[in-house]
Each structure stands twice: as C-alpha cells, then as structure tokens.
Amino acid sequence: MTLQEIITKLDLKVLTTPQDFSAITPRGGYASDLLSCVMAGAQPDNVWVTLQAHMNVVAVASLREVSVVIITEGAQPEADVITRANEQGVILLSTSAPSYEIIGRLWEMGIQ
Amino acid sequence: MSSTLQETQGRKGRPITDNDAQDITRIEELSYDLRIFEVMSREVFTLAPNQTIRDGLELLRIKRISGAPVVENGDLVGVISTEDLMRALTQNDLKSPIRTYMSANVISVKSYEPVVKALETFARTNVGRLPVTNEHDQLVGMITKGDITRGVLVAIRKDYQEEEIRRYRVRHLFEDITSDRTSLILRYHIKPRDFINGGQASSHIKRAMLRLGASAQLARQCGIAVYEAEMNLIIHTTNGGILRVQIEPHRILMQTTDDGPGIPDVNKALQPGWSTAPQEARNMGFGAGMGLVNIKSCVDKMEIFSGAGKGTRLMMEIHLRPEEKFSAAEGTEEPGI
C-alpha cells in the first residue's frame, strides 16, 4: 500500500510540499499523543497518527525517522511547523476525522 | 570559463542537505544563481557588416553554424542567419555586404544577467542561440541551451564534490588528529519553555554523529537520549541549562546541567509514568513520565545528581562497540567527562 493510495482512500489533506507519494510505502503505524511514547514506540517508516499539531511533532518525527504524520480531528499546524517539516523531510497530512477512525481504517487497509 | 565557474560555486558553496536529491529545485535555483557569462561560450565567430554574403556563407559552412553575430568596432550591430543568406542567394547577390541582408534588430542577453533570463528568451523567441553583450553593448559571447545544460551540470558536480570532501574530512577527523585523548565537544544552551526550538539541538547532534560516520542506529540512540534531556531542560527547569555532548573514538558522553529547581526524589522521577510536567506541557503531549525511561533504554549508563532546591546534572554514556568506534590514533585513556 503506497502513501498515495492511503492519501486518496482516507481523503487526507497534504500540508507539506507534495511529492511522489506513490514511491513511499509506510511500514506499520503508531498512534499516540504523548511524545515520549512515540519516541519509545514508533519505528522508522511508520505512519504516526496524532492530534498534536505543534513544532515538537516535527522534532519527534524527524528524530525517530517517522516520515509520515497524520494529524487528526482537524488540528491545524502553524505555517512555521509546516516549513520546519519540509526542511526535515517530514510529511504532514491532515484530516478532520478522529484518530480512532483513521487508525481503524489504516488497519483495515493492511497498515499493521 | 572554468575559472569564473569556480569562483561562483566557491561563493555560493552551499552544502547539499540531507534531504538532497531534490535536483529539480537545485537546478531551478542554479538558473537564478548562475550568470550568463559563467556558462556562455566565449569563442564566437563573427562577421563585419561590410564583409560579403559569400564570406558569410563560407564562415557558416566551415564552422558548421546556423548564424553569426555581426560586429562593428566590437559593438553588436546585427545577426545574420542561414535564412538571410538564402534570401541573398536567390537574388544572386553574393557580392553584397552582409549589412544589406542582416537583421539589425538583434535579440541578445546581457552577460551579467542570470541564466534564467536566457531560458526565458529562448522560450519566448524560439531562437536557439543568443548573442551575449556586456554593459557597453559589446559582444562577449554566445549562449545556447546546450551551454546552459553543461554549466548547470558542472555546478551540480561541484556541489557534490565539495560536499564529499567535507564529509570525508569530518569522517576522518579522529584519524587525522593524534593526541592522547581526542574528543569533540558540542555545547548547546537550552532556554526554558522554548518549545518552538525544542529538539533542534538534538537534530544537530544527530546530524553531527552521522557526519562523523556513526551508524544510523547509534545516531538514533543518541538523538533520542539527548532529545529527552533537552526537553526536560525546556519543560522542568527555571533558567534552562546546558546540553553538552562529548564524542570520543570509543564512547559518547552526553550531559545536561541546570541550576534548578532540582529533583527532590530521583528514584521517583525514574519511575515510568511519574511526571510533574505543568499543564502547558501536558497539552502538547509532554508529561507521560517516560523521558528518563527512554533515555535509560538508549544508553549504557545514566546517572542523575540532583536534590530539592539544587541544580540537576544528568549524565549519559554510550560505549561504542568495536565496529562502531570512530577510528582514531592510539592514545591513553582517562575516565570521566
């Protein structure tokens, strides 16, 4: 399952600079809004689902090498967060759906 | 040409970032950075306005070109193309001066303009080669799309070479320096409540480790440990503190120091889930009480020196496995930071 398919199926909004998402295949996912838990539990190339939308999300994602973050419940990151994400190569996607729904659908799609 | 090119890249000399390979943007950037004089060809075959059509045909045939600028006293006064010469031929007018058939309305570009200007002109006018003049309208060269492609390629290769040399130098830092004990110290001042910059120091440290040739695994371990320590300075201290990383051939020492408020019960702080993070930090997802636990799992040794009303010193150490060691000249060893 490529990131492009995930974006299309879940109707996610791309916040960072668009790129060839069909070349990216996330492996598994992690869901938490507690940053230290993500630091401990997420794996490189995971999709991270969270409703946090601030600068430290980018720091955690980049240090943990999680390249894709899905920000849920319509939380909107500030412009400088998106700029930093672009600099650090972190892809930010957003949706108005709640985390529970997004995680469930990702699981159904085989992102396990 | 090559000397001017070097000057430019020396001046720009931007390193290629980790997220490089975005060559498209780099090429776009180069078309603004590079000046026309840096990529144009300086060897230009010109004609004078009073030379004959026959001379013109001769030149184009010998040099295998499809047109030539017409120059009088160094000034660009026109261009003559194969089509212009054809017109003269059909009139059987081989002896006429070039001036009669040339077009005096010359599209040209300035040598000091960015390459993108030439690209725009090519697109707008559909011509394949453009005369280049200097600030005094004197002809100094010609530019084609091929010249631009070549110039951009040279510039990109130069970027990569510089980056490679830089990486090479850093990677062999420990080998090249002989001392009894070589270490590299990175120091960062972390400000309290500076959430916006939280994690920046850790990113820099991780990147420095990678540049020094550390494995991805080792860089990640260090990155996580210093990130948690950095955030604790931001969240829990009164005045922020110092994050210090000491890289040695066989180990990494990481340390934070601050001047308060201190940890009354260190054992409690070490328990998973224990946190005194304020609401502001909790709203952002801090305060799981997992930071110190994370650090412990990333390092070989962790020590906290603190107490109520005192400063806190957190010391972390990673011993490098033999295959991870930064190669270094032999030296004696002494313990401690």
Ligand SMILES: Nc1ncnc2c1ncn2[C@@H]1O[C@H](COP(=O)(O)OP(=O)(O)OP(=O)(O)O)[C@@H](O)[C@H]1O
């Ligand atoms: N530099 C420090 N100064 C004062 N107290 C500290 C310092 N570092 C840690 N502490 C105390 O130790 C507790 C545990 O720290 P730890 O990093 O494990 O969790 P946290 O920072 O509260 O939450 P998390 O790291 O999961 O976001 C903190 O809540 C705080 O009370």
Ligand SMILES: [Mg+2]
């Ligand atoms: Mg912490």
